[in-house]
Structures are given as C-alpha cells and as structure tokens.
Amino acid sequence: MGMFQKLQIGDSVTPEIDWEMTPDMTFGTFESWGGREQMRSRISGTDRVYYFFIDNWDDEPKLCLMERGVKHARVAAEIRAPEQMLKKCVENHGTSSLFEKSYAINGEIKEWLIANVLESEDTSAVIPLYDKPEVEDMGGALPLLSESGFAGEKVALPTEHSFINDDELAPLMKKWNFYDGDLNAEGNFENFLVDPGDRRVVVDQRTGLMWQRGGLDITAVRSMKRKIEQLNKDGYAGFHDWRMPTMEEAMSIMNKEVNSKDIHLELCFSKEQPFIFVDAQRRPGGYWYVDYKHGRAFWSSGTIPGGFARLCRSM
Structure with missing residues (x-):
C-alpha cells in the first residue's frame, strides 16, 4: 500500500496515508470486486484509507485529504498549499473531460506535504472538514x-x-x-x-x-x-x-x-x-x-x- 504517514485532523489522527492511491483507482478498489479485489478484501469500513488529491472543480485548485472506505467517501480536510504548485500539477495532467476534475498529486506536492504538514509542528495549513455524525437509533433500554x-x-x-x-x-x-x-x-x-x-x-x-x-x-x-x-x-x-x-x-x-x-x-x-x-x-x-x-x-x-x-x- 506504499508509504504511510500520520496527520493530525482536529482531535483525531488519521490511521494511514496511502501515497499510491489516486482518484482514478478508487472505483476498482472501493466500489467494485474487480481487478483490485485482493486490495479491497483487506479494507473494511473501520479501516479507512486516506489519500491526498487536487480538487479542480472551482476556479482555483485545492489540495484535499480524502477519507475512503468501502461505499464511503468524505473529504476530511483541505490543505493550504502554494497555488502555483497546484496549478502546475493540474496542467501536467493535460486535457480532461468536464466530469474529471479530481487529480492525483505529483512528487513535488508529496515532498511539500511531508516537509510542511506531516513533519511540521505547525498545523495552520490543515483545515478540518467535519460532517455531523449520524446517531443511529438503538432503541430503548432493555431489561438488565x-x-x-x-x-x-x-x-x-x-x-x-x-x-x-x-x-x-x-x-x-x-x-x-x-x-x-x-x-x-x-x-x-x-x-x-x-x-x-x-x-x-x-x-x-x-x-x-x-x-x-x-x-x-x-x-x-x-x-x-x-x-x-x-x-x-x-x-x-x-x-x-x-x-x-x-x-x-x-x-x-x-x-x-x-x-x-x-x-x-x-x-x-x-x-x-x-x-x-x-x-x-x-x-x-x-x-x-x-x-x-x-x-x-x-x-x-x-x-x-x-x-x-x-x-x-x-x-
């Protein structure tokens, strides 16, 4: 699964960063029992995988951290990164369709993340994005x-x-x-x-x-x-x-x-x-x-x- 690092997100710590995961790879890994069945078989809903990607859906590209599991996807955080570095990465991906605006990071961004986020005590570049957790109805009290x-x-x-x-x-x-x-x-x-x-x-x-x-x-x-x-x-x-x-x-x-x-x-x-x-x-x-x-x-x-x-x- 590649090199893993830990990242502080609010009050929690992500269990692993997968540097090899990309937006293109996620369907075969998490949504299908296809060619990547062996990898998916090792992943459960409680063993989330985290990877960085570039979101280019808006006017300016954003560096984000994705939380991914089987039938589960959530952007966990946005990372403040140099704009020109992100734009350069997007340009190097070449032409894409209107429906493909999520890109894998390159080596330059990986090195920047390791130096400025993962190994830095300054967490100001990390903007956690929290979803309100669903509280499941587990019924009333049972007899003891x-x-x-x-x-x-x-x-x-x-x-x-x-x-x-x-x-x-x-x-x-x-x-x-x-x-x-x-x-x-x-x-x-x-x-x-x-x-x-x-x-x-x-x-x-x-x-x-x-x-x-x-x-x-x-x-x-x-x-x-x-x-x-x-x-x-x-x-x-x-x-x-x-x-x-x-x-x-x-x-x-x-x-x-x-x-x-x-x-x-x-x-x-x-x-x-x-x-x-x-x-x-x-x-x-x-x-x-x-x-x-x-x-x-x-x-x-x-x-x-x-x-x-x-x-x-x-x-």
Missing part, C-alpha cells in the same frame, strides 16, 4: 440481564459449521419457526433480549447467545476470518470466543416485521450490517448468508465471497 428473571422455554440451536442443500433450507425455517419472506413468511421466532451491562452486546436468554449489536464491515471471507481472530485476541467485550453464527443462529434474530430503520431486526441491532456471513456452505457450491434488509437467507458464489459479519458467542 441481572434482573430479567426469564422463565420461558430455552432453545438450543446448532452451533457447528454445516453444509446446506437448497432443498434443505425451507424445512429448516419451518422446523424452528424462523421468518423468511420467501420460504416461511408466517414464521416468527420469539427472542428474549436483555442488556448484560455492555452497550456493545446484547443477550438472547431464549437461545443463550450473546450478540454484537453492531458487527464487522464488508470484506472477503478470508479477511473476515482474520478479523475475527484479531477480535478474539483483543478480547471484544471481555470475551475471546466470538464466532460467525450458524444459519439457525443468524435466523433466530430475524424479525417478521421491519423496524423504523427498515430492517428485519430489533432496534438494539445496528442497520450497518444488512446481510451477514453465516457458518454454513452450500452444496454443490457457494456461501450462505442471512439478509436482514430483505428478510431472507440466500447464497452467493464462492468466486465473490464478500459480506458483513455480526458475531455471536455461546454463554
């Missing part, structure tokens, strides 16, 4: 685990990796009364969700599962497994045994009705993981997913094994 007094029937769902044929999926949904808009539209599995005292997780006392309220952003299946290994090494929420849910576990939190975030989940779960990997493969080939946006299970070819994750653990 220590005070819930759950006395209902508990259900032991399968926890092991499985292979599922197409014709086995509908019977599976009906067996557990899971809602699937295509295969079991009358299903309605009941949960009993409680707060264990950590706002990052929620516990379903009916299944004995602890869930991430959020999850991991979209990436390739191999990269996802590495991220889960790191998350367990770090001890997310104090635990080291997080895993992808099985098909049955993932379907158990599917709601029949959509919530105010237009997703088939309780409000305590984030909308940012609309479909997730499950620990199940399809025969004769492919990976199974659960889609909370459209209320169904589906499979995708193993040639494009990308998805989000919402992890669980058995209590």
